[in-house]
Amino acid sequence: MALTGMRGLSVFISDVRNCQNKEQERLRVDKELGNIRTRFKNEKALTHYEKKKYVWKMLYIYMLGYDVDFGHMEAVSLISAPKYPEKQVGYIVTSCLLTENHEFLRMAINTVRNDIIGRNETFQCLALTMVGNIGGKEFSESLATDVQKLLLSSSCRPLVRKKAALCLLRLYRKNPDVINIDGWYDRMSQLLDERDLGVLTSVMSLFVALVSNNVEAYWNCLPKCVKILERLGRNQDVPQEYTYYGIPSPWIQVKTMRALQYFPTIEDPNTRRALFEVLQHILMGTDVVKNVNKNNAAHAILFEALALVVHLDAEKEMMSQCVALLGKFIAVREPNIRYLGLENMTRLLLVSDAQDIIKRHQAQIIISLKDPDISIRRRALDLLYGMCDVTNAKDIVEELLQYLNTADLAMREELALKAAILAEKFAPDLSWYSYQFLHQFHIICSDIFQM
Amino acid sequence: MVRLYPNRCQLVGSAFISGFLISLVRSFIHFVILISRQGKVRLTKWYSPYQQKERSTVIRELSGLILTRGPKLCNFVEWKGFKVVYASLYFCICIDPDDNELEILEIIHHFVEILDRYFGSVCELDLIFNFHKAYYILDEILIAGELQESSKKTVARLIAAQDSLVETAKEETGSISNMISQAM
Numbered sequence: 001m002a003l004t005g006m007r008g009l010s011v012f013i014s015d016v017r018n019c020q021n022k023e024q025e026r027l028r029v030d031k032e033l034g035n036i037r038t039r040f041k042n043e044k045a046l047t048h049y050e051k052k053k054y055v056w057k058m059l060y061i062y063m064l065g066y067d068v069d070f071g072h073m074e075a076v077s078l079i080s081a082p083k084y085p086e087k088q089v090g091y092i093v094t095s096c097l098l099t100e101n102h103e104f105l106r107m108a109i110n111t112v113r114n115d116i117i118g119r120n121e122t123f124q125c126l127a128l129t130m131v132g133n134i135g136g137k138e139f140s141e142s143l144a145t146d147v148q149k150l151l152l153s154s155s156c157r158p159l160v161r162k163k164a165a166l167c168l169l170r171l172y173r174k175n176p177d178v179i180n181i182d183g184w185y186d187r188m189s190q191l192l193d194e195r196d197l198g199v200l201t202s203v204m205s206l207f208v209a210l211v212s213n214n215v216e217a218y219w220n221c222l223p224k225c226v227k228i229l230e231r232l233g234r235n236q237d238v239p240q241e242y243t244y245y246g247i248p249s250p251w252i253q254v255k256t257m258r259a260l261q262y263f264p265t266i267e268d269p270n271t272r273r274a275l276f277e278v279l280q281h282i283l284m285g286t287d288v289v290k291n292v293n294k295n296n297a298a299h300a301i302l303f304e305a306l307a308l309v310v311h312l313d314a315e316k317e318m319m320s321q322c323v324a325l326l327g328k329f330i331a332v333r334e335p336n337i338r339y340l341g342l343e344n345m346t347r348l349l350l351v352s353d354a355q356d357i358i359k360r361h362q363a364q365i366i367i368s369l370k371d372p373d374i375s376i377r378r379r380a381l382d383l384l385y386g387m388c389d390v391t392n393a394k395d396i397v398e399e400l401l402q403y404l405n406t407a408d409l410a411m412r413e414e415l416a417l418k419a420a421i422l423a424e425k426f427a428p429d430l431s432w433y434s435y436q437f438l439h440q441f442h443i444i445c446s447d448i449f450q451m
Numbered sequence: 452m453v454r455l456y457p458n459r460c461q462l463v464g465s466a467f468i469s470g471f472l473i474s475l476v477r478s479f480i481h482f483v484i485l486i487s488r489q490g491k492v493r494l495t496k497w498y499s500p501y502q503q504k505e506r507s508t509v510i511r512e513l514s515g516l517i518l519t520r521g522p523k524l525c526n527f528v529e530w531k532g533f534k535v536v537y538a539s540l541y542f543c544i545c546i547d548p549d550d551n552e553l554e555i556l557e558i559i560h561h562f563v564e565i566l567d568r569y570f571g572s573v574c575e576l577d578l579i580f581n582f583h584k585a586y587y588i589l590d591e592i593l594i595a596g597e598l599q600e601s602s603k604k605t606v607a608r609l610i611a612a613q614d615s616l617v618e619t620a621k622e623e624t625g626s627i628s629n630m631i632s633q634a635m
Contacts, residue, residue: 010580013579013580017579056583059582059583060582063492063493063494063495063582064491064492065492065507065510067503083620084616084617084620085616085617085620085621088587088613088617089583092583092586092587092590095590096495096496096497096586099497099500099501099502100500101500122612122613122616128594129590129594132594132595133496133498133590133594133595159609162599162600163594163599166594166595166597166599167594167595169595169597170594170595173595197601197602198599198600198601198602198605201598201599201600201601202594202597202598202599205479205595205597205598208478239602241602241603241604241605242601242602244557244561244601249601250554250557251554251557251558251598251601252601254551254554258551293557293560296553296556296557296560297553297554297557299553300551300552300553300554300556300557303551303553304551304554335523335524335525336525336526336527336552336553336556338525339525339527339552340552340553372521372523372524373524373525375524375525375527375528375529376525378529
């Protein structure tokens with residue numbers, strides 16, 4: 001599967017790589033840009049094939065970091081090419097080079113629209129992909145209806161429908177009015193019945209966006225979401241190709257749980273029970289396995305489940321299970337899990353009862369404050385800041401100030417700031433506060449004078 | 452009582468809590484960047500509007516941040532109020548702070564596995580000389596900064612179909628040129 005066609009492009013890339021230094025590279029690039037500029041000026045004589053070649057070269061040069069301030073017109077014009085290879089390049093390079101408000105995009109709207117409503121499925125896909133990636137408000141106003149039609153059409157193949165779902169999502173983000181809530185009350189519910197898991201993946205992303213803005217309209221979708229989680233959790237009717245290291249579509253599971261976090265409550269006791277069963281299974285049944293990817297996918301689901309449990313303000317028992325799990329996580333060797341453990345513990349602070357249970361892990365969190373990984377140090381700091389109250393303020397502030405001595409530059413400002421806020425908020429008495437303040441002031445001053 | 456940082460205190464205090472309560476409407480992948488160990492850009496795809504100059508700044512800043520991280524650290528960095536998940540030879544994906552980091556990490560792996568399948572054990576040279584292919588493939592995996600297709604089999608089939616469309620078109624062009632040159 002080596003180099004395909006376009007010898008000129010490969011030769012150019014080789015030339016650039018063989019340059020001994022930046023100066024040589026710049027010369028070679030400028031030469032090529034000049035060549036392309038000249039060829040583009042003589043547009044009538046340029047075949048689509050040649051245009052395609054030059055447009056790819058332009059993108060390559062752009063990726064090298066050079067300013068490419070011409071040729072956007074040519075890239076966009078390729079969108080109108082009659083044949084697939086050139087059209088494909090037009091669409092892709094346009095979506096790489098141009099941003100949503102670029103004036104040239106406006107000129108392509110008609111061609112794009114024709115591709116979307118036309119009979120050629122591959123052209124539809126190209127158009128939907130580009131619009132989904134860089135469509136702006138104008139595209140939204142012109143195309144949303146047509147894209148919607150494709151998504152809801154039973155005669156469209158899954159390939160087109162899944163792209164239409166995400167394209168519509170983009171257009172909705174740019175202009176929420178394109179989705180008429182009244183019409184979508186039932187449509188969304190039907191879409192969630194989708195059997196094709198590729199389409200369901202895309203549809204679920206669309207659903208998360210819709211429900212985040214307007215929960216009332218989508219209550220009937222709640223039980224469907226729980227059913228989806230049940231089905232995937234039991235690995236029921238899941239084709240092999242959608243099983244990721246043995247886990248049935250982890251991404252759909254995560255997205256569905258994300259969607260459920262927008263519903264303030266679950267009224268129906270049956271649905272609530274079913275959901276808690278699923279969550280309990282995830283909380284208790286996620287083991288640490290050797291395979292990194294399986295582990296990541298399983299824990300991606302676990303952490304989203306944790307967030308959902310917190311949101312549902314579940315029974316105290318489930319909450320303690322969550323904190324116990326997190327307490328385990330913040331002490332493991334795996335840095336990703338340590339990071340996420342600290343982050344999720346911080347989220348748990350929003351739940352009133354959890355604070356006391358979390359405080360039991362204070363010692364481990366303070367160890368994390370000095371972790372070799374700055375990402376973990378930051379999470380530890382946030383957590384300490386959040387879990388600080390009258391009972392542990394003195395200890396925590398003293399730890400922070402002590403650490404300030406040896407902390408790296410990137411952390412110091414935030415450390416000092418947080419320590420100051422906590423000291424002020426919880427100062428047991430004036431003398432303690434003055435001491436902390438002076439101590440801190442001393443450190444900051446010595447920093448300043450050393451710089 | 453002496454107030455150290457009066458207004459900023461309140462700002463920081465409230466921002467800390469409200470950070471977790473803000474609606475997630477804008478929660479999606481903002482961009483994907485692939486940089487080599489030497490900081491060379493192999494692929495960039497922007498799902499949020501970043502102007503040319505901003506893009507260069509982003510690449511420069513993230514390269515500095517990520518390339519200097521040691522091997523035993525976690526795959527997440529915090530940058531400008533966003534999170535960047537990165538992995539193997541520096542595929543970097545920028546997300547919002549409340550997004551699910553491990554899910555994104557596995558999207559990177561999913562992408563790499565598909566590239567592996569397509570190129571037959573992908574290496575950096577493949578991505579350099581066939582960067583256009585990498586873009587085609589990425590467009591079958593992500594749209595609007597969201598996962599589009601999680602079946603490797605389906606993506607492989609789609610790319611193969613695209614390849615054969617291109618081959619067919621080339622043959623047609625070739626045969627027409629032949630006809631013309633023979634006729635002359």
